[in-house]
Amino acid sequence: MRKEIEKIKETESPPKIIKNLYSAEEIKEFLKLYNDLPTTVHNKKQNVIKKRWLEGYNKKLEKLFCDRLKKEIGDFKMDNLLDESGKDCFGLIQESYAPIGLHVDGGFELKNQIYKQSLIPLTPIGSTIIFKNRFYEGSTNFTKDPEELKKKDLKYGQNKRSSQHLDMYGDKPFDKEIHEKYLKHENIDNLKGLEVELIYEWEIGSMLIFDRTHLHCSSSVIEGKKIGIATFTKK
Numbered sequence: 001m002r003k004e005i006e007k008i009k010e011t012e013s014p015p016k017i018i019k020n021l022y023s024a025e026e027i028k029e030f031l032k033l034y035n036d037l038p039t040t041v042h043n044k045k046q047n048v049i050k051k052r053w054l055e056g057y058n059k060k061l062e063k064l065f066c067d068r069l070k071k072e073i074g075d076f077k078m079d080n081l082l083d084e085s086g087k088d089c090f091g092l093i094q095e096s097y098a099p100i101g102l103h104v105d106g107g108f109e110l111k112n113q114i115y116k117q118s119l120i121p122l123t124p125i126g127s128t129i130i131f132k133n134r135f136y137e138g139s140t141n142f143t144k145d146p147e148e149l150k151k152k153d154l155k156y157g158q159n160k161r162s163s164q165h166l167d168m169y170g171d172k173p174f175d176k177e178i179h180e181k182y183l184k185h186e187n188i189d190n191l192k193g194l195e196v197e198l199i200y201e202w203e204i205g206s207m208l209i210f211d212r213t214h215l216h217c218s219s220s221v222i223e224g225k226k227i228g229i230a231t232f233t234k235k
């Protein structure tokens with residue numbers, strides 16, 4: 001359990017969408033950066049390619065990104081996965097062909113005072129669902145699937161699996177219409193007790209910022225593939 005929960009709660013605020021933050025030219029540069037970076041994970045089962053945004057590939061973008069994020073959320077420290085030499089990076093760029101399930105990105109160090117996370121879409125079609133419900137432990141995938149729940153042998157950077165969310169937020173069935181429209185990849189029973197805070201419709205040039213304690217997932221709306229940059233911060 002975390003010690004910093006009260007401090008984390010003090011910095012919480014509603015999710016925020018900033019429109020027209022990045023120009024078409026800058027988005028092109030992000031996509032070039034994505035192409036230039038080495039692949040960290042290619043999970044063929046989940047059909048996802050993950051690349052860490054390592055320092056040194058595009059100094060201009062690094063500065064632009066940090067300056068603009070700081071303008072929105074004030075002082076922060078990065079809290080992304082470390083590279084091989086133990087250095088922090090700017091985030092994770094993810095190319096996915098299938099929707100990501102319900103989870104929280106609470107991080108891998110419970111001593112950290114987690115803060116905000118951001119998402120920049122690099123492709124136009126997609127959406128991200130943020131739930132009102134919050135969770136104060138580390139990075140966790142929430143599932144009822146017994147096969148998933150068996151997975152205990154996790155590598156650095158892998159979320160633990162848990163069904164404890166089913167005992168935390170009550171028994172109210174999840175909204176059928178929202179499930180049908182956005183969350184077909186999730187078993188509706190796995191969403192009981194959850195309420196939607198915000199549905200972020202991806203739009204090129206915009207950025208989503210939200211507290212790292214929010215449960216969230218991607219929507220089932222994907223046309224081919226989608227690419228996005230996720231960055232995690234702490235205080």
Ligand SMILES: [Fe+2]
Nearest residue numbers: 103104105216
């Ligand atoms: Fe996430």
